[in-house]
Amino acid sequence: MKKWFAVIGDPIAQSKSPEMHNTWFDLDGFDASYIPIRVKPEDLEKAINSLNLLGVSGFNVTIPHKTTIIPFLDEIDETAKLMGAVNTVVRLKNGHLKGYNTDGVGFVRSLEEKVGNELRNQPVLMIGAGGAARGIAFALKNQGYENITVTNRTLSKARDLIDALGSGKVITNEEASQMLNKYKIIIQTTSAGMNYGEFSLPFSIDRMSKDAIASDIVYNPLVTPFLQHAKEIGATVVTGVGMFVHQGAIAYEHWLGQYPDTKLMVEKLTEQLN
Known part of the structure; x- marks a missing residue:
C-alpha cells in the first residue's frame, strides 16, 4: 500500500519539504508521497486526529506548532521531551503517534x-x-x-x-x-x-x-x-539549507529506515534558492 506523509504549519506555502522528500522517494524507489497542509493554531487538535484517521505514515511539524502539538501525541522520545518541542511524528503500527525532534x-x-x-x-x-x-x-x-x-x-x-x-x-x-x-x-x-x-x-x-x-x-x-x-x-x-536537509533526512530515516542522499539535496536546493 502506498505510504503518504505531510508537513503541517501556518503558513506552509514556502516549505521545500514536499519537493525534498518526494525527490528522495523517487531516488530510493519508495511508493510514497508527501504533501503540505496548512493548519491554523486553533485547528491543530482536529488536524492531528484527521491525519491519524486517514492513515498518514508520518509528518513533519513546523512553525507555529512545534511545542503546542505535544499534548496531542501519544508519546514523545526522550530528546523531544527534554527539548519541549517536536518536529517529526511517526505513526506506529498500533496507530499511536510518536514525536521526535530532529532539528x-x-x-x-x-x-x-x-x-x-x-x-x-x-x-x-x-x-x-x-x-x-x-x-x-x-x-x-x-x-x-x-x-x-x-x-x-x-x-x-x-x-x-x-x-x-x-x-x-x-x-x-x-x-x-x-x-x-x-x-x-x-x-x-x-x-x-x-x-x-x-x-x-x-x-x-x-x-x-x-x-x-x-x-x-x-x-x-x-x-x-x-x-x-x-x-x-x-x-x-x-x-539554513544544511540544517533543513539534515533534519529532514533524520525524519526520513525514522519513517523508512534509511538515510537519504543529503549531499545531492543540499546542492540541489542551494542552486535552486540562489
Whole structure:
C-alpha cells in the first residue's frame, strides 16, 4: 500500500519539504508521497486526529506548532521531551503517534559539515528561544558546546531555555548587539527574514567580528538579512539549507529506515534558492 506523509504549519506555502522528500522517494524507489497542509493554531487538535484517521505514515511539524502539538501525541522520545518541542511524528503500527525532534541534530551536522568540530569550546550566541532554538541548544550541549548564551525579545523564554539546559547565560537583545564581537558562533533561530514575513534583523549586528561564524536556520530565502550583513562584514556564513536537509533526512530515516542522499539535496536546493 502506498505510504503518504505531510508537513503541517501556518503558513506552509514556502516549505521545500514536499519537493525534498518526494525527490528522495523517487531516488530510493519508495511508493510514497508527501504533501503540505496548512493548519491554523486553533485547528491543530482536529488536524492531528484527521491525519491519524486517514492513515498518514508520518509528518513533519513546523512553525507555529512545534511545542503546542505535544499534548496531542501519544508519546514523545526522550530528546523531544527534554527539548519541549517536536518536529517529526511517526505513526506506529498500533496507530499511536510518536514525536521526535530532529532539528537540533540536523543543525549540528550542518554546522560541523561546514566548519568542522574544533570550535566546541568557543562562545555561542543563540538569537531566539522558540522550539527550534531549544532543539539546537540541547543538541549543541550534547555535542560538547558548553558556552551558550541566549538572547530573546521575551527574556522569560530565554531564561526558561537556559534553566532547562542547566547551564548558560541570558542577555537582552541590546546587550547582544553591544557584545556581539565576543561570540565566535552566532545562530539566528527566529523567523525574521522569512520570505513571507517582514524582511528584518532582530537587532543591529554591526559589531559582529569578521572571524565569527554566522548561521541562520531560515533557508528560504537562502541569504537572509542577517546572513547578508554577516557576509558584508566578512564573517563565515552557514545558510539554513544544511540544517533543513539534515533534519529532514533524520525524519526520513525514522519513517523508512534509511538515510537519504543529503549531499545531492543540499546542492540541489542551494542552486535552486540562489
